[in-house]
Amino acid sequence: MGKPIPADASKESLTVTDNRTGKTYVVPIEHNSIKATAFKDMKAKPGPGQRAEDEIENGLRVYDPGYQNTAVISSTITFIDGEKGILRYRGYPIEQLAEKSTFLESAYLLLYGELPTKRQFHLFEREVLHHTYVHRDVDDIVGAFRYDAHPMAILTSSFAALGAFAPEANPSLQGQKLYTQGDVPSLAVMDKQIYRLIGKSISLAAMAFRIRQGRPFNQPPTGLDYTSTFLYLLDHLNEKDYKPHPVLAKALDVLFLLHADHEMNASAASTLQVGSTLVDPYSAVSAACAALYGPLHGGANEAVIRMLIAIGSPENVPEYLEKVKRKEVVLSGFGHRVYRTSDPRSFVIRKTAEEVFKVTGKDPLLETAIALHDAAIKDDYFVKRRLYPNVDFWSGLIYRAMNFPTDFFPVLFAVPRVVGWLAHWRQMMLQAGGVKIWRPRQLYLGEGERDYVTIDERAERKITNPKDEPTQVAHAFSKRGLLSRDSKL
Numbered sequence: 001m002g003k004p005i006p007a008d009a010s011k012e013s014l015t016v017t018d019n020r021t022g023k024t025y026v027v028p029i030e031h032n033s034i035k036a037t038a039f040k041d042m043k044a045k046p047g048p049g050q051r052a053e054d055e056i057e058n059g060l061r062v063y064d065p066g067y068q069n070t071a072v073i074s075s076t077i078t079f080i081d082g083e084k085g086i087l088r089y090r091g092y093p094i095e096q097l098a099e100k101s102t103f104l105e106s107a108y109l110l111l112y113g114e115l116p117t118k119r120q121f122h123l124f125e126r127e128v129l130h131h132t133y134v135h136r137d138v139d140d141i142v143g144a145f146r147y148d149a150h151p152m153a154i155l156t157s158s159f160a161a162l163g164a165f166a167p168e169a170n171p172s173l174q175g176q177k178l179y180t181q182g183d184v185p186s187l188a189v190m191d192k193q194i195y196r197l198i199g200k201s202i203s204l205a206a207m208a209f210r211i212r213q214g215r216p217f218n219q220p221p222t223g224l225d226y227t228s229t230f231l232y233l234l235d236h237l238n239e240k241d242y243k244p245h246p247v248l249a250k251a252l253d254v255l256f257l258l259h260a261d262h263e264m265n266a267s268a269a270s271t272l273q274v275g276s277t278l279v280d281p282y283s284a285v286s287a288a289c290a291a292l293y294g295p296l297h298g299g300a301n302e303a304v305i306r307m308l309i310a311i312g313s314p315e316n317v318p319e320y321l322e323k324v325k326r327k328e329v330v331l332s333g334f335g336h337r338v339y340r341t342s343d344p345r346s347f348v349i350r351k352t353a354e355e356v357f358k359v360t361g362k363d364p365l366l367e368t369a370i371a372l373h374d375a376a377i378k379d380d381y382f383v384k385r386r387l388y389p390n391v392d393f394w395s396g397l398i399y400r401a402m403n404f405p406t407d408f409f410p411v412l413f414a415v416p417r418v419v420g421w422l423a424h425w426r427q428m429m430l431q432a433g434g435v436k437i438w439r440p441r442q443l444y445l446g447e448g449e450r451d452y453v454t455i456d457e458r459a460e461r462k463i464t465n466p467k468d469e470p471t472q473v474a475h476a477f478s479k480r481g482l483l484s485r486d487s488k489l
Contacts, residue, residue: 110261128198145157152298197418198422226253252412261420292414300333308397365400
């Protein structure tokens with residue numbers, strides 16, 4: 001660093017000249033990436049007018065708001081090529097898995113790296129389904145939520161609460177190396193929590209669904225597969241030998257498989273950000289669930305349904321697309337942060353949708369959706385901007401046809417994504433070199449050092465931006481109390 005370029009410098013390197021100092025640096029390129037820490041060696045002396053807060057003498061920092069081009073971990077789990085529309089779990093194309101595999105088999109693949117043998121899958125499925133039961137006190141916790149609470153608020157809180165029932169799984173109680181040693185006892189503790197979280201996720205989701213209807217919680221059945229068990233927990237009333245419809249169970253299994261992982265997205269990064277503190281996996285999954293709750297992440301398919309309702313009918317599609325071009329409305333279900341062509345999952349989902357509609361009947365919004373889909377993919381405005389249908393465009397229609405309320409859609413996203421979160425968490429816990437806490441840097445642009453002034457000496461400042469002071473809020477039911485308290489001042 002900072003020396004003349006050697007004659008034998010590798011072609012797999014980046015040569016950087018710092019124009020502030022004239023020094024040249026050679027940074028190795030590995031897997032088409034460079035280490036951000038290499039820039040810390042590129043130091044300079046502060047010049048006239050430069051701020052001490054810029055820490056120029058401590059080396060350059062890499063500024064990447066929103067992680068638009070930052071790789072935070074090395075992974076062997078999921079590969080995405082957004083330019084070509086490729087998605088693979090551990091090397092297997094998503095299209096092949098959706099056609100030939102099942103959700104739980106693909107979950108095993110994501111977690112452990114290979115497709116299971118019959119013996120391995122039997123063990124895994126048995127353990128997951130065995131751990132669908134929850135402690136009776138969890139019934140009380142979920143039952144304490146208001147009937148109109150958002151199901152994602154219930155699910156997020158319930159995941160965190162599960163940690164209180166597993167003190168043996170808490171590194172704060174059992175030692176910070178609980179999950180990082182990689183020996184048989186450590187792996188056994190880790191796998192038990194994985195079984196618990198995957199198994200109990202469908203139980204908690206069903207409880208969040210039923211409490212809003214005033215229905216008692218169901219106990220898990222025996223003899224059903226994973227998605228059929230979920231549908232049983234959701235829908236069983238008092239029918240003898242109740243079994244969910246096989247077409248709907250299969251459709252949900254395919255949807256779960258497609259949503260199981262999607263590389264380093266916002267919720268997966270949240271899992272690892274929180275998990276890097278060596279907190280228990282229940283807390284890490286709860287944090288990921290909270291991230292998925294956000295409308296920019298887990299609420300996209302719900303937005304598609306609301307958009308189609310707003311459009312109303314196929315004849316209104318051209319007018320709506322013109323409004324999109326004028327930026328008056330948003331085109332939901334098209335485009336993706338990663339994909340620059342069609343989302344490979346969207347083709348599988350459309351086929352699944354056709355199977356579901358044969359059973360449920362066509363949703364009234366379907367004709368509008370098809371008209372919107374066909375018009376948008378032929379319109380140069382959207383083609384030039386590479387706005388193609390994504391997985392959310394069709395999944396919402398399937399969930400709606402299966403009679404799920406729209407605010408339950410993110411829950412149906414979160415349940416299968418638990419597998420992906422746990423796969424990334426497990427990988428980080430077992431990575432060579434141990435776990436380093438994730439501590440991003442920032443660019444501080446605030447005030448420099450200044451002296452404290454007492455409140456009596458501070459002059460009123462003219463506020464030109466409402467963001468610069470607290471907002472006075474309305475108090476619908478406590479105005480008399482506030483007036484009473486103020487009168488005593």
